[in-house]
Amino acid sequence: EEIVTFNLQVEASCSVCLEYLKEPVIIECGHNFCKACITRWWEDLERDFPCPVCRKTSRYRSLRPNRQLGSMVEIAKQLQAVKRKIRDESLCPQHHEALSLFCYEDQEAVCLICAISHTHRAHTVVPLDDATQEYKVGHQTPDTNVGKKGGAAENGILFG
Incomplete structure (x- = not known):
């Protein structure tokens, strides 16, 4: 159970800021980031935008909102809050x-x-x-x- 919760938290986190994803976007290679984090990461670039995880580059700033992942992030936050409450009550x-x-x-x-x-x-x-x-x-x-x-x-x- 702890491993599953941990894995969910990892998948719901941005690999740039290491926090829960905020306004998650998916880039061309399939990795997800906070919209603000990937925008900052690519801030001074005009072409060949590298992925912070796999380093694969794309010619364009292709950011697609990942609403389903955003919903999963909210569920992960709720689960963490429930686990904290149970721990505190014990x-x-x-x-x-x-x-x-x-x-x-x-x-x-x-x-x-x-x-x-x-x-x-x-x-x-x-x-x-x-x-x-x-x-x-x-x-x-x-x-x-x-x-x-x-x-x-x-x-x-x-x-x-």
Whole structure:
């Protein structure tokens, strides 16, 4: 999944500015660039316009808008935003550490710092993956956490 996301980001990026493509255009050899980037690249040339990637030259400044790629760039940006949101939600709001443990007494995901803090020190704390497996197998029902403020189910940790 990470490799696919990375490849999508690479394909949606301009090889000149290395940012997401803005107003993507395709040139004669088939490579895509931001319209502004390729225009700057060719700024002082009057003929024989080289591709910044493959160096193939064309006699004319042939820039065709690539609207479909532009739509794919927008999808790649949205995917990146969703992944960032999911990553941020899986961090402890207090310590900004990974929620990697589960406190049985409080029925919530906690970070390592929370687990050793005064609040959870005397509680039964297990790796989150172990607790998730127990819920999947059916030792407890997901209804245990329904409506519990700050619980793991509310945070989308156990059943997402």
